[in-house]
Amino acid sequence: MPLRKRHVVLAAALLALAGCDSVGNPFPSLSGPSSSSYAANQPPQLGNTYFEPSGVSPGSPTGTYVGQKVQGFRAELGELQGAIRSQNEQLQTVRNKTIQDSQAYHENVAGMNARLQVGTTPGNPVLMNRWEQAQGQLNTINDDIILMNQLSAQITTSSAMANYLLDSVGAAYSLSGAVDEDHRQLRVVEDETQQTVVLIERLLNELSQDIARQQQYVGNEKQNLNALALAIKNGQLYGTSFANRPILGNANAQMAASGLPGPGGFAGGQPLVMVRFDRNSVDYETALYEAVNNALARYPNAGFQVVAVGPAVNAVGQSTQNTAQARLYAERVVRSLQSMGVDPNRIGLSATTSASAQFPEVHVLVR
Template sequence: MSGGLKPPKLGATNFKVKAPKGGKPTGTLVGNKISTLRDDLKRLQSSIEIENNDLQAVRSKSNSNSKTYHDRVAVMRSKLQLGTTPGNPMMVEAWNAAQEQLEKVNDDIGEMNSLSSRVAADASMSAYLLDATRASFGISGAVDEDHQQLEVLEDEVSQTVVLIERLLTELSDDIRRQSNYVANERNQLNTLALAIKNGEFFGPSLASTAYNVSSVKPPNVTSSKTGLNRGRPLVIIRFNQPNVNYEQALYTAVNKVLQNQPNATFDLVAVSSVNGGTAKAALNANETRRNAQNVLRSLVDMGLPPGRVSLSATSSSSGNEVRLYLR
């Protein structure tokens, strides 16, 4: 059974700047301005070189941290698919290590955001340099050599502007991919925590299916064979014995619905028995509500957003049970 997303592929461009060409001093006011602008461009390009080196370093580190995390989760998932004891301390330790590793990936995103701010500042500087270079053509007292050097400088600054824009765009894409990955994997870890508690793996987080609308199949909720008709429960959990093992059946039913209807919402109903008199009925109602709340927590642990489920209660002449309906 497949798990979470594979670590995203980050950008691979190595952003190398081309140093500006030198020019002979002309002794004019414009010539002095060109010299100042050229020095500003050199400083800007030095800053870009540092940022590019930092980008390559954080990419390498993030790729390594993501792979280590993914490998650890894969080992846990394989063990759970084979079956293990509920609350296995070795699995708990492995889960804690995976969570710690995922936080390292999240820290890498923080470094990328900080780097993005620095690159954005350089982007503003490059835009200023380009405007200043173009404005220098209008300064009086220039000689032909000044304008020739300005044309070369304008081209060099323009190339630098484009390079910075590409760097910033690719860095933003890296941040977006990694942020989505970390958010998804946090849901996966919650699902794994529930699986470790029960000693078996249900499947990937329901959040992965609930938000994956890119490959939605046409909904089919009318066939009586599917059990998805409105008014017909998807799942009935009868609490007629201690420690009812309902999670796998619950996960399978909800996951099947979300495969067809990623935006589906559900009604969770606590049904209590009215048999046995008023006092017994009141006890049944309280017990069934607690059971329904436990089922709701299980759904959330499986990755289903809490806002997708409404909780209500009713009574019946049948036994105590919790029913899940497709709204």
């Protein structure tokens, strides 16, 4: 088994991890995470439409009051379309910047994952520096989103002006003193204003989609960076954050469909992972990640109960001390799960004692 190679101290002969037979092989075995696990998480695709207004058709003065209004409408529409051209240029600029920033970040993170894939020293300072660089790159991408939001506010203002102009043009039909040429020119201005309104709506819609995709990407990558920091600390690759896993359906239904018992753990109360803390430093996080990864692959809605198990002895004071020490270890395991991206609301913590435990233990059960 891969865990024996890592000399991870797990109770009951590495019970329940990576599909051990003692729990009926509930999970498929893992050969280990690969660099492709991050490669699939590419930066989001942004829109590529170039929003160019069609322009304003010229018209001849008619000498009427309505004709003067038409000339004013035409001038306002020209100014509005000029603003849209400027905002479109800003959009293309911020898109190109966002793409470049996202690619630079993704290449940096993919490089760190590739280095961790082949193994490295725990807390490798080179990777730690690159991780800090990646954090700065992600902040830059977030700044790009701020620019997109600012641009969206400007375009929203242009949209309000375009709709107001369209209403004004429509109202001008009811003005008295117009000649046929006035109404013909009004129809031309109205059509071109309507086209501008549609263009602005398309621009806003595409920009909103860009913003939503980028916000989701940044949120996911913040969780992935937390998981990556944990991997760098241990010098071993885990994979992407569990926070990016979708929550689908009902947990009980998923467990029933997979043939597994419902919440409360496996048959016979066997935990997913049992970690025995018989020395100060126990390398359990790789094993924990693989086991949780397998569990969430089978039923994404699963939660986890972390149980501190202290050795039960005759001396009451000693028993209390053992339980308190086990709880400290359990809290460490909870922090590890959270660093891997498991939602804190899906993690429970409890404590107990066991006559069979010789050292403080931490049991992780599926619930």
